[in-house]
Amino acid sequence: MLKKHWISFILVILVIFFIWDNSLQNDISSDSLSLMITQQVSPILYKLGITGDIWSLNRIVRKMAHVFEFAILGGCLYVALHQFNREYAGLKVIAIGFFIAFFDECLQLTSIGRNASIRDVAIDTAGVIIGVAIVQVILSIYRCIRHK
Numbered sequence: 001m002l003k004k005h006w007i008s009f010i011l012v013i014l015v016i017f018f019i020w021d022n023s024l025q026n027d028i029s030s031d032s033l034s035l036m037i038t039q040q041v042s043p044i045l046y047k048l049g050i051t052g053d054i055w056s057l058n059r060i061v062r063k064m065a066h067v068f069e070f071a072i073l074g075g076c077l078y079v080a081l082h083q084f085n086r087e088y089a090g091l092k093v094i095a096i097g098f099f100i101a102f103f104d105e106c107l108q109l110t111s112i113g114r115n116a117s118i119r120d121v122a123i124d125t126a127g128v129i130i131g132v133a134i135v136q137v138i139l140s141i142y143r144c145i146r147h148k
Helices: 002-023 027-047 054-082 089-108 118-147
Strands: none
Touching (some): 002 089, 027 054
């Protein structure tokens, strides 16, 4: 059972490294990757009614990537902490997620052509909250099914 607990913490560490690795990319590398993804998903965005030039869509994709990667972090971190201490686990995860997001923005200051943004810290923290909420819903459904 203890091995299972460590796996969740290793997963959290890998997600954090992934996030921070993205922040350490220079502006050209970061823009190239996000533009490539934007070009791939733009037909889907258009069908959803989200329109604009490629640069506007790229900005949306970049912000959604922040939400997505931090939602994964929030979910994984919640699972990891919830195994050991359930009391206020969600609030602890949100606080930890906020500090990881803040440090992430500070890391971007060390990358050529990148800058830091309080707005991105808020977007990242919102992603953490979404990840925690999703895992809490999944755990609640699991508990209901298990008790029936």
